[in-house]
Amino acid sequence: MKAVLAFDIGGTKLAVGVVNDAGEVLAEAIEATGDAVSAESVVDALLRLADDVVSRAGLRDRLAGAGVSFGGPVDFPRGTTVTCHHLPGWEGFALRQVVQEQTGLLTVIDNDANAAALGEATFGAAQGCPHVLYLTVSTGIGGGVIVDGRIHRGANSMAGEIGHTLVAPDGPLCSCGRRGCLEAVAAGPSIARAAREALDAGEASSLAAIPRAELTAKQVAEAAPTDALAARIMDQAGEYLGLAIAGAVNLLNPNVVVIGGGVSGAGEPLFRPLREAVKRHAVPETSRDLRILPGGLGPRSALLGAAAMALAEATS
Amino acid sequence: MKAVLAFDIGGTKLAVGVVNDAGEVLAEAIEATGDAVSAESVVDALLRLADDVVSRAGLRDRLAGAGVSFGGPVDFPRGTTVTCHHLPGWEGFALRQVVQEQTGLLTVIDNDANAAALGEATFGAAQGCPHVLYLTVSTGIGGGVIVDGRIHRGANSMAGEIGHTLVAPDGPLCSCGRRGCLEAVAAGPSIARAAREALDAGEASSLAAIPRAELTAKQVAEAAPTDALAARIMDQAGEYLGLAIAGAVNLLNPNVVVIGGGVSGAGEPLFRPLREAVKRHAVPETSRDLRILPGGLGPRSALLGAAAMALAEATS
Numbered sequence: 001m002k003a004v005l006a007f008d009i010g011g012t013k014l015a016v017g018v019v020n021d022a023g024e025v026l027a028e029a030i031e032a033t034g035d036a037v038s039a040e041s042v043v044d045a046l047l048r049l050a051d052d053v054v055s056r057a058g059l060r061d062r063l064a065g066a067g068v069s070f071g072g073p074v075d076f077p078r079g080t081t082v083t084c085h086h087l088p089g090w091e092g093f094a095l096r097q098v099v100q101e102q103t104g105l106l107t108v109i110d111n112d113a114n115a116a117a118l119g120e121a122t123f124g125a126a127q128g129c130p131h132v133l134y135l136t137v138s139t140g141i142g143g144g145v146i147v148d149g150r151i152h153r154g155a156n157s158m159a160g161e162i163g164h165t166l167v168a169p170d171g172p173l174c175s176c177g178r179r180g181c182l183e184a185v186a187a188g189p190s191i192a193r194a195a196r197e198a199l200d201a202g203e204a205s206s207l208a209a210i211p212r213a214e215l216t217a218k219q220v221a222e223a224a225p226t227d228a229l230a231a232r233i234m235d236q237a238g239e240y241l242g243l244a245i246a247g248a249v250n251l252l253n254p255n256v257v258v259i260g261g262g263v264s265g266a267g268e269p270l271f272r273p274l275r276e277a278v279k280r281h282a283v284p285e286t287s288r289d290l291r292i293l294p295g296g297l298g299p300r301s302a303l304l305g306a307a308a309m310a311l312a313e314a315t316s
Numbered sequence: 317m318k319a320v321l322a323f324d325i326g327g328t329k330l331a332v333g334v335v336n337d338a339g340e341v342l343a344e345a346i347e348a349t350g351d352a353v354s355a356e357s358v359v360d361a362l363l364r365l366a367d368d369v370v371s372r373a374g375l376r377d378r379l380a381g382a383g384v385s386f387g388g389p390v391d392f393p394r395g396t397t398v399t400c401h402h403l404p405g406w407e408g409f410a411l412r413q414v415v416q417e418q419t420g421l422l423t424v425i426d427n428d429a430n431a432a433a434l435g436e437a438t439f440g441a442a443q444g445c446p447h448v449l450y451l452t453v454s455t456g457i458g459g460g461v462i463v464d465g466r467i468h469r470g471a472n473s474m475a476g477e478i479g480h481t482l483v484a485p486d487g488p489l490c491s492c493g494r495r496g497c498l499e500a501v502a503a504g505p506s507i508a509r510a511a512r513e514a515l516d517a518g519e520a521s522s523l524a525a526i527p528r529a530e531l532t533a534k535q536v537a538e539a540a541p542t543d544a545l546a547a548r549i550m551d552q553a554g555e556y557l558g559l560a561i562a563g564a565v566n567l568l569n570p571n572v573v574v575i576g577g578g579v580s581g582a583g584e585p586l587f588r589p590l591r592e593a594v595k596r597h598a599v600p601e602t603s604r605d606l607r608i609l610p611g612g613l614g615p616r617s618a619l620l621g622a623a624a625m626a627l628a629e630a631t632s
Contacts, residue, residue, distance in 0.1 A: 073601065082601075130471075131470050131471055143567070145567065145568070147463050147468055152463055152568070153569070154447050154568055154569025154570060154602070155446075155447050155569050155570060155571040155605065155606070156569055156601055156602065156604060156605065157569075158569040158599065158601045158602045159567065159568055159569040159602075160567065160569075161566040161567065161569075161599045161602055162566065162567055164566050164598075164599045165563045165566060165567075166559060166562070166563065166597055176599060178596075178597070243482060244563075246482070247481045247482065247560075247563055247564075248563075248567055250477040250478065250480050250481060251459070251461065251475065251476065251477065251478055251481075251564055251567065251568070252461070252468070252470055252475055252567070253469070253470025253471050253472055253473075253474040253475035253476075253477075254470060254471060255471040280494075281482055281494070282480075283474065283477045283480045283492060285389065285398075285472055285474045286470070286472065286474045286475075286477055288472060289471065289472065290471070
């Protein structure tokens with residue numbers, strides 16, 4: 001059995017685990033990201049957790065490497081972070097080097113969507129599939145591309161940005177400054193906003209009982225089986241996701257598309273229109289044997305992905 | 317020096333060449349596809365040409381393998397053709413096996429867009445680039461994806477179908493039966509059709525001097541520098557190409573996008589709006605260092621691509 005140390009630096013939580021090559025988490029510690037004010041303070045917190053976790057797993061001398069999933073873009077060849085989606089102070093931070101020096105373990109870092117993609121391909125819904133398209137749909141939409149079992153990073157470590165596919169010309173403003181990106185019409189906040197706008201316009205719905213400001217995508221998804229407005233909003237989000245995925249499927253012809261992130265918990269109200277849209281918009285031969293599945297690793301996808309990266313590095 | 321035998325089975329011509337590992341064509345023979353009525357008769361014609369070409373090159377005993385570019389989808393693992401875009405009788409034909417048995421050379425086959433993509437990455441405009449997106453824009457629009465220097469074929473040997481990205485919702489009917497695909501609005505026949513329709517609607521243009529039925533995309537491109545209608549039509553085609561390419565660039569983050577095929581000869585009237593659209597629609601970080609170039613191999617792209625496939629196979 002081989003085991004590695006895995007780190008997940010997310011917007012709301014820091015997680016550290018010792019994971020073996022069967023994808024079993026032998027020990028784990030989680031802490032709120034909280035008031036971490038610098039990259040250094042986050043790394044200090046992670047190393048403290050790591051110390052605890054490694055002791056508990058009793059494997060200090062047998063770890064084969066370390067993997068770090070980071071909630072923002074990284075410069076893969078340099079091993080540095082570019083910027084963090086959630087926290088200040090991460091521009092150009094030498095994350096790989098710092099973790100490697102502090103742990104004494106061969107370290108690999110990548111962004112959370114790439115990590116989760118490899119996690120799902122190694123231990124999750126896409127296990128055993130060489131070609132995988134992964135999307136995470138939550139407050140934003142990220143993606144990861146697995147080709148021949150490996151993360152495809154591209155020329156600037158920026159591959160996988162499916163969230164910024166144009167799907168709604170002249171649509172709502174996106175966080176990236178353009179209009180009509182997939183993220184601007186199908187991420188969690190967009191689903192909640194669409195519901196709020198329809199309610200404000202006077203549409204009847206069971207969602208009207210929820211205070212507008214507290215309305216979430218989760219509530220819209222939960223109402224969809226019995227509420228026409230909620231169903232229509234989930235249909236629209238699924239259609240947009242399916243449209244962007246169809247283009248990616250035409251280009252990449254993956255074995256499987258895995259959809260993770262909070263919004264993927266919506267289940268059939270999202271997956272049914274999404275699958276129909278992919279069938280409608282993709283070349284039949286590229287989607288013939290395609291499976292479209294919810295992620296199998298839940299909130300641990302990035303952590304297990306970090307472990308998968310470290311395991312792949314250790315055996316390469 | 318290593319040399320291989322390369323075949324190009326196209327809609328209008330059959331070509332055979334002996335090509336060395338510097339991409340030099342040592343001997344070449346071309347014949348019109350003409351009245352070839354079956355896969356067998358095409359292969360017979362190719363083998364006749366090959367005999368001649370190999371004799372002339374004087375390398376019969378030193379060939380390291382054979383590569384075949386085919387004008388239609390192939391089943392790569394089986395080495396069979398699925399169907400031909402131009403000729404009947406190619407369903408499930410064991411092309412790799414037949415060529416391998418008849419030539420006695422280790423043989424690899426692939427569709428012409430994949431072959432041309434590898435050709436451009438090995439000997440052409442994308443030489444030395446690990447990650448390449450290739451499009452061929454002529455009577456249709458095909459594509460090929462090079463990842464880490466190798467053709468990405470995907471789950472069903474169908475990757476690269478960028479021509480069927482939806483770019484114009486409710487747009488013109490495509491050859492695939494759907495509406496608004498890139499191919500339906502930016503391939504050569506679509507450019508010619510857009511010009512004909514505008515002329516029929518009474519728009520003033522120097523193109524009015526050409527008999528409607530004879531109007532080609534080439535003529536529209538040539539008129540664009542001095543004709544407002546022609547310029548607008550090329551702008552529109554370039555915008556659609558750029559939109560689809562931007563989505564692919566976000567997903568794949570290639571080093572370079574290479575555009576081959578007859579329509580790519582249009583030059584700046586096509587490439588200027590295309591580059592502007594990519595800049596506008598792609599995530600800045602994915603397109604920051606991106607180059608968008610016309611193909612460097614012209615009508616020999618598929619033949620040199622077939623040679624590149626054979627050379628890659630011979631050295632693997």
